[in-house]
Amino acid sequence: MLRKIFLPTIMVILAYGFWISPDFKEISAGVAIFLFGMLSLEEGFKAFSGGILEKILQKSTDKLYKSISFGFVATAIMQSSSLVSVLTISFIGAGLIGLTQGIGIILGANIGTTTGAWLMAGFGLKVKISAYAMPMLIFGVILVFQKSKKLKGIGYILTGLGFLFLGIHYMKEGFEAFKATVDLSSFAVDGFKGLMIFIGIGILATIIMQSSHATIVLILAALAAGQISYENALALTIGANIGTTITAIIGSLSSNIDGKRLAGAHFIFNVVTAVIAVLLMNQIIYSVDIISDFFGIASDNHTLKLAVFDSLFKIMGVIIFIPFVDKLVNFLKSTLKEHGKKSEKSFDSAKYLNDSVLELPETAMAAITRETKHLYDNAFEIIAHGLNLKRHNIISSKDLDEVTHEPYSQSAIDIDDFYNRKIKGIYGEIIDFSTKAQSQMPPEYIVVLYNLKLANRDIVEAVKDTEHLQKNLIKYSTSSNEHIRGQYNAIRRDLADLLRSINIIGTTDEEDVIMVLLSKAKLHTERYDIIANGTLDNLIRNNLISNEMAISLMNDSNYAYGISKNLIAMAEIIFTDRSSEAESLSEEMAMTNSDIDSILKKGDK
Amino acid sequence: MDIKKFIKSVKSTLGLKGFNQEGKKKSLKELLKKLNRRKKSVTELLKTSLDEKEEKELKEELEIVSLQIKKGKKILYKLYAKK
Numbered sequence: 001m002l003r004k005i006f007l008p009t010i011m012v013i014l015a016y017g018f019w020i021s022p023d024f025k026e027i028s029a030g031v032a033i034f035l036f037g038m039l040s041l042e043e044g045f046k047a048f049s050g051g052i053l054e055k056i057l058q059k060s061t062d063k064l065y066k067s068i069s070f071g072f073v074a075t076a077i078m079q080s081s082s083l084v085s086v087l088t089i090s091f092i093g094a095g096l097i098g099l100t101q102g103i104g105i106i107l108g109a110n111i112g113t114t115t116g117a118w119l120m121a122g123f124g125l126k127v128k129i130s131a132y133a134m135p136m137l138i139f140g141v142i143l144v145f146q147k148s149k150k151l152k153g154i155g156y157i158l159t160g161l162g163f164l165f166l167g168i169h170y171m172k173e174g175f176e177a178f179k180a181t182v183d184l185s186s187f188a189v190d191g192f193k194g195l196m197i198f199i200g201i202g203i204l205a206t207i208i209m210q211s212s213h214a215t216i217v218l219i220l221a222a223l224a225a226g227q228i229s230y231e232n233a234l235a236l237t238i239g240a241n242i243g244t245t246i247t248a249i250i251g252s253l254s255s256n257i258d259g260k261r262l263a264g265a266h267f268i269f270n271v272v273t274a275v276i277a278v279l280l281m282n283q284i285i286y287s288v289d290i291i292s293d294f295f296g297i298a299s300d301n302h303t304l305k306l307a308v309f310d311s312l313f314k315i316m317g318v319i320i321f322i323p324f325v326d327k328l329v330n331f332l333k334s335t336l337k338e339h340g341k342k343s344e345k346s347f348d349s350a351k352y353l354n355d356s357v358l359e360l361p362e363t364a365m366a367a368i369t370r371e372t373k374h375l376y377d378n379a380f381e382i383i384a385h386g387l388n389l390k391r392h393n394i395i396s397s398k399d400l401d402e403v404t405h406e407p408y409s410q411s412a413i414d415i416d417d418f419y420n421r422k423i424k425g426i427y428g429e430i431i432d433f434s435t436k437a438q439s440q441m442p443p444e445y446i447v448v449l450y451n452l453k454l455a456n457r458d459i460v461e462a463v464k465d466t467e468h469l470q471k472n473l474i475k476y477s478t479s480s481n482e483h484i485r486g487q488y489n490a491i492r493r494d495l496a497d498l499l500r501s502i503n504i505i506g507t508t509d510e511e512d513v514i515m516v517l518l519s520k521a522k523l524h525t526e527r528y529d530i531i532a533n534g535t536l537d538n539l540i541r542n543n544l545i546s547n548e549m550a551i552s553l554m555n556d557s558n559y560a561y562g563i564s565k566n567l568i569a570m571a572e573i574i575f576t577d578r579s580s581e582a583e584s585l586s587e588e589m590a591m592t593n594s595d596i597d598s599i600l601k602k603g604d605k
Numbered sequence: 606m607d608i609k610k611f612i613k614s615v616k617s618t619l620g621l622k623g624f625n626q627e628g629k630k631k632s633l634k635e636l637l638k639k640l641n642r643r644k645k646s647v648t649e650l651l652k653t654s655l656d657e658k659e660e661k662e663l664k665e666e667l668e669i670v671s672l673q674i675k676k677g678k679k680i681l682y683k684l685y686a687k688k
Contacts, residue, residue, distance in 0.1 A: 510639065511632075511635075511636050511639070512636060512639035512640050512643055512673075515636075515640075515673055516643070516666060516669055516670060516673070519669045519672075519673070520665070520666070520669060523665065523669070585629065585632055585633060585636070585680075588676070588680055589636075589673055589676050589677060589680070591669075591672070595672055598672075599665070599668045599669065599672070602668060
C-alpha cells in the first residue's frame with residue numbers, strides 16, 4: 001500500500017518542483033544522469049566479473065583483514081558499494097563465502113565509498129570534468145555496440161564514467177544557479193534538532209536514489225555552492241550512510257538466510273556507527289580540524305573537510321567493529337533463523353538456489369553444483385536405506401563384508417515416500433532454476449550446465465532403480481537359499497563399495513585417488529553382467545536357484561548396473577575438477593570400454 | 606588490426622602462446638609422478654604375503670595404474686610433439 005502511494009507522491013513533488021524552478025530541474029537531472037552513470041558502470045564491471053572477481057574473492061577472503069581490504073579495493077575501483085554488497089550477497093547465497101568474510105567485505109566497502117567523496121571534493125568540483133564526459137560518452141557508446149563482451153564492458157564503464165561526470169556537472173551548475181534565486185542555507189537548523197532533521201533527510205535522499213554515493217556528491221555540490229552549512233552537510237553524510245543499507249536489504253530479500261544476515265550486519269554496523277558519530281560529533285569535528293590542518297587543508301575548505309569527516313567516521317566505525325565481528329555473526333545466527341527446522345518427516349527443499357546468485361553465471365553455476373551435491377547427499381541416504389545398510393557404516397573404514405552382514409532393519413523403508421520428500425522437490429527446483437539461469441548465461445556455460453542437469457537426472461534414476469531393487473533385496477538377502485542370498489548380499493556389498501568410493505572421491509583433492517577409484521568403480525560395474533560372466537548360467541544349470549529367483553536376479557542385477565552407471569556418471573561430473581586443464585585431462589585419461597575389457601580379460605587368465 | 610589479431614600478437618610477444626598447454630603439461634607431469642609412486646607402492650605390497658582377495662584387488666589396481674600411466678605418457682608425448 002505504502003509503495004503504491006510512495007512513487008506517485010515522489011513523482012508529483014518532483015513535477016511540481018520542475019514547474020516552479022528550472023534550477024531544481026537541472027539539479028534533479030544531474031542526479032538522474034549520475035545514477036544512470038552508476039548503473040552503466042555496474043553493467044560494465046559485471047562483464048569483467050566473470051572469472052576474475054570470483055577468483056580474487058575466493059582467494060582473498062580467508063582472513064578478516066583480507067576481506068576488508070578486498071571490500072575497500074573493489075569499492076574504490078567500481079565506485080559502488082551497492083554493487084559490491086549485492087555481489088557479496090550473491091556469493092554468500094551460492095555458498096562460496098561465509099558470513100564472516102561477507103561482513104569483512106561490507107566493512108571494507110564502507111571505507112571504499114569514501115574514495116568517491118575524495119574524488120568529488122578534490123577533483124570534481126575544481127576541474128571542469130564535463131569536458132571529459134563528452135569524449136567518454138562517445139567512445140563508450142561506440143564500444144557498447146561492439147560484439148565482444150570485453151569491449152562492450154569497457155564501453156559501459158566509459159559511458160558510466162561519462163554520465164557520472166556529466167551528472168556532477170549538472171548538479172554543480174544547478175546549485176550555482178539556484179543560489180541566485182533561493183538561499184537554501186536560510187533553512188539551515190542549528191543544534192541537535194538540526195542534526196536529527198538533516199540525518200533524516202540524508203536517509204530519505206539515499207533511500208530514494210538507492211545510492212549513498214549520489215547523496216554524498218549532491219551534498220558536496222550543495223556545500224560547494226554554499227547552499228547548506230558544513231554542520232548540516234555532516235549530518236546528511238551520516239544519514240546517507242544509514243540510507244545505503246536499504247540497497248543491501250532489498251538485495252537480500254531474494255537471498256538465503258546468510259544473505260539476510262549479511263544485510264542485517266550491514267544495517268547494524270551503519271546504524272551503530274551513525275549513533276557513535278552523533279554522540280561524538282564535537283570530538284570528530286575537532287579531529288577533522290586537526291587532520292585537515294595536518295594535511296594543509298584550508299579551514300574554510302568545507303568540501304575537503306567533509307571528505308575527511310566521511311573517511312574518519314567510517315574508518316572509526318570499522319575499527320570499533322573489528323573485535324566484535326564474531327559476536328555479531330553469533331548474534332545474527334541466533335536472531336535470524338531459518339523458518340521451520342526440518343523434522344525427519346518433513347519435505348526437504350533447495351538450500352543454495354536463490355535469485356541473488358543469478359547476478360553472475362559463476363555464482364549460479366556454483367549454487368547448482370552445490371545443490372546437486374545436496375541432492376546426492378539425500379540420494380545416498382535413500383540408497384543406503386534401500387540396501388538396508390547404515391549410512392555411517394558405509395562411509396567408515398569397516399570391512400564391507402561385515403557391514404553387509406550386520407542386521408539393520410527387518411522391514412523395508414518406504415523409498416517412494418523418501419523420494420517424494422527428499423528428491424522430487426529439490427530436483428524440480430534445480431531444473432527450474434537451471435532454466436532460469438540458462439537464459440542469463442553466455443554460451444560457454446551452457447555445456448557445463450547441461451552436464452549438471454545430466455548429473456541430477458543420474459541421481460534421480462539411481463534412486464528409482466534402488467526402489468525397484470529393494471523389494472527382492474530384502475527378501476533374498478535373508479533367504480534360506482545360500483546361493484541366492486550370496487548373490488544379493490554381493491550386490492549390496494558392491495553398491496556399498498561404490499558409495500564408499502564416491503564418498504572418498506567427493507572429499508579428496510588427490511587426482512590419482514579420484515582417477516583410480518573411478519576406474520575401479522567402472523570395472524566393478526561389469527560384475528553385474530551376470531549373463532556374460534556365466535554366474536546365472538552356473539546357478540541355473542546346477543539347480544542352485546529356482547526359475548523365479550533367476551528372473552529376479554537377472555532383473556535386479558540390471559537395476560544394480562543402472563545404479564552404478566548413473567552414480568559413476570554423476571561423480572565424474574560433480575566431483576572431478578571441472579576447471580581448466582584438469583577437466584580435459586580427466587576426460588582424456590578416463591577408462592574406455594576397451595580398457596575395461598582388456599583388464600577384465602587379463603583378470604580372467 | 607582486429608582485437609583477436611592484437612591479442613594473438615601480444616601473446617606471442619610475451620611468450621604466452623602455449624600457456625594453456627604448459628599448464629596441462631605441468632598438471633600431467635604431477636599426476637604421472639603420483640601414479641608412479643602409487644605403482645611402486647602397490648608393486649612392493651604385492652611382494653609381501655597376502656590373502657587371495659587382497660592380492661586380486663592389488664593386481665587389479667596395478668593394472669589400472671599402469672594403464673593410466675601409459676595413457677598419461679601418450680598425452681604428454683603428444684603435447685611435446687605439438688611444441
